[in-house]
Amino acid sequence: MGRTRTYEWEDPALTAAAVGQSSGLDFLREMQAGRLPAAPVSATVDFRLEEVEKGRAVFSLVPGEEHYNPIGSVHGGIYATLLDSAAGCAVQSTLPQGVAYTSLDLTVKFLRRITVDTGRVRAIGTVVSSGRQTALAQAQLVDATDRVLAHATSTCMLFPLPAA
Structure with missing residues (x-):
């Protein structure tokens, strides 16, 4: 018998319209507090900004079967999604009003498998270096005992948003 999962998300245009209207940190805090909708991908994958x-x-996630690849463990794309979100939002948290970012690359190293038995995992992103046009961030995916499951680095391009 097949399994099902149902989820909902809010209009992503609401959040996109708020990008750059305040500092990146204030923007993310509004999302975390639920005053701005989270990105639809967070509902699809079922992770949250913690x-x-x-x-x-x-970001945190409790792995489920819906995250599995054909060999019975969490798909690498789920790792990458969490790590990309953590690294990118770490960069976003440093941006002034009117400035945005986009990821230029993401390099992921998978160190341990994740299953439903792993329990809640956290992707912890930090900014390594930030300049006028680019920022470098890293992220670690860890389990409840802070054992590193994966590591990533990301280069982000910074750019001014057009005046409204």
């Missing part, structure tokens, strides 16, 4: 401060963002 912590945010300047230069740091933490």
